[in-house]
Amino acid sequence: MRQTLVIRSAITSVLLTLRPVRARLNMVKTKKFILAKHFQGEPKESDLQLVEEELPPLKDGEILCEAVWLSVDPYMRPYTARLPTGITMIGSQVGKIIESRNKGFPVGKYVLGYLGWQTKTIHNPQQPSSSTMAPTYLLPDFGELPLSLALGVLGMPGNTAYFGFLEICQPKAGEVVVVSGAAGAVGSLVGQIARIKGCKVIGFAGSDDKVRWLKDDLHFDAAYNYKKTDVDTALKEAAPNGVDCYFDNVGGVMSSTVLSHMNPRGRISVCGSISSYNADAKQLPSAPVVQPSLVFKELKMEGFIVHRWLDRWMEGIHQMKDWVKNKELVYRETVTEGFENMPKAFIGMLRGENTGKAVVKA
């Protein structure tokens, strides 16, 4: 009896040893971009280094995801300044689960997660790492809509527009709303939400094509190419009675000008500051001071990160999905093909080359 026990224990131990060996035989490789150098000024492709790595076997609770769609977003530029070099470049992706030791995340399902710029990732959805900006979640049913929308209108940018505009600007029907970066992933949605809420919407974007899109397809009341029309002149024309809400993706000089056109008790939602993202955080560019506008017109200006509304996340996704399905809300994606082109897509997005959401098809 005692001997039997010993034999059983030996067998168990052989089996336990075999398990990782079996996984190793079935080796998984990933490609990833490493932050090789901190960005200085505009990011260069050489700041990001493409490497291959072998992945270890899964532990209990882990899943292996294969990137299907990857995101490039403005926040990546300033956020990396605070992170060490050598890390996998940060970012979210739509991943397909191709192996799983987590019952809640079965093989074949799709997740949205901050898995970084890599093609295959081992990840425990219940154990977020420091680069996990929000919990990984299984995508809800998108019906016939493409999965890439989980990175755009039905994901972080969509909720950024939905909560960041409605909660901070508290727009009322009939009010005048200005959006900067209006043809971007977030701005293009904010303008349309503002119209759905009965506001008059004025957008600023960086090309004539974008302006045409805003006016013709998104039905903005007015839109301007800020590279051709000075913002002060544009607002005198489009908002002769002043601006009530400003959704700001850009910051800097443009924003100082918009603030000078605001009405008493106006609200400013500061979503981004892309005009200064390529600057050194210790040597930010200057712009005309905003305090006089704030005081004399009692303006309220608030910055936000969308994850403050994590507890209402699916409310935003479902509302945006309904608007998309009802054709009340139009979206556009600028798709770059190939994981290897992520740096190009990122740099292009920071230059404003995208219309709508910039995504990469792995």
Add this chain to the structure above:
Amino acid sequence: MRQTLVIRSAITSVLLTLRPVRARLNMVKTKKFILAKHFQGEPKESDLQLVEEELPPLKDGEILCEAVWLSVDPYMRPYTARLPTGITMIGSQVGKIIESRNKGFPVGKYVLGYLGWQTKTIHNPQQPSSSTMAPTYLLPDFGELPLSLALGVLGMPGNTAYFGFLEICQPKAGEVVVVSGAAGAVGSLVGQIARIKGCKVIGFAGSDDKVRWLKDDLHFDAAYNYKKTDVDTALKEAAPNGVDCYFDNVGGVMSSTVLSHMNPRGRISVCGSISSYNADAKQLPSAPVVQPSLVFKELKMEGFIVHRWLDRWMEGIHQMKDWVKNKELVYRETVTEGFENMPKAFIGMLRGENTGKAVVKA
């Protein structure tokens, strides 16, 4: 009978005619400062012209006030830019009622009113004019405290500190509060209210004497002469764990630096922007952009004009009076003697020559 009526009517008409004549015999003269030229850069004494005027007799509802204490405040500089030349220079005063045709405002009582820079004023407290920024009111009983406090700690600046700090910054005990213009009429009170509420208080002021006053008499936890100590260095020393609330009287470069030291979800109450008051509103000075701090730290920044709390005005006055009487709150006044010296007092105040509230004794 018919003849008698005619005679009576004639007598009445003579009496009615006599009334204004009698008033005219008892002529009242006022001295006042006229805005002769719009200020350009720093105000010059010659921009304000001292004139004498005869006052008409009182109409029903009117009172005649004699200025006892007059106020010079920073807001006067930017506000006059929007007003036409030729107006009586705007401002509040403590006036003694020396003649009255208004039962609610009897002779001998004192009022606080926006009566402008003049020694004697005819005024109907129920009919505010366009330059009346808030309704005229009878001073409550100040006990042994001087009436001049109605222009400072027990008036607009006191309520500016009380409501503007507590309502907008929503400070919690243990938080770190920074005050710019800390030795001024409002800033000196904000710092003390913050201490009463259990916060750690750091002040910036423009002279060593002011800094000594803040530390020795007002018990600020730290205070710096911003002309000698760079704000970034000061905050690294005094607020190594960051700043939670910022009460801003100054704006501009200093404020951009303070914002860069703020903690996530920090609150900024923008009370004034004195660093740019002498600038042309169309050519404001520039400062490092504030949007990156607002976004990445989700800061909330709100400008205000104290009159939004008019319905709670006496709550503020009574609370401040209690704190003054209990010696929990110290105040200082910088007194200029003589109505004729109002322009000097005004220019000096804008230069920061005052400590605490700048007032003029008529």
